[in-house]
Amino acid sequence: MTAPTEGLPDVASLSFEQARDELVRVVAELEQGAPTLEHSLALWERGEALAARCEEWLVGAKRRLDQARGAAETARTTEA
Template sequence: MSALNDTPVDTLSFEAARDELVKVVSELEQGAPTLEQSLALWERGEALAARCEEWLLGAKRRLEAARAAADASDEDES
């Protein structure tokens, strides 16, 4: 069984990308039957990890923006 999914990585939610990445890593640890399958899994895993990183960076930017807005609001009240 292969953890590879045909869904384009750039359309996955953070949770979907993370869950698929866990499956890919597990399958790589067990050893894919062929080198070609191992390479395909590794490439998919790299893309999934990058997608998760994009989501995390986006979340970080949103938190920073919310904190900056809250700080600006606090300064306006002073």
């Protein structure tokens, strides 16, 4: 039996959308019940890594928005 994550791309290389979509699939598979405890644990670990990857993307996006807002605010106060 092969590991449920064998052959899958490294989580760090995934875009937000790829990580999110795979996380949805992992959760669905866990909800259906994996055939073995080992399989369930591997899925859980992959899911945790995928969730962390999504969080990284979201934190980065928030940082970019905050920077853009700061730059816009600076431009407004400079013009006044």
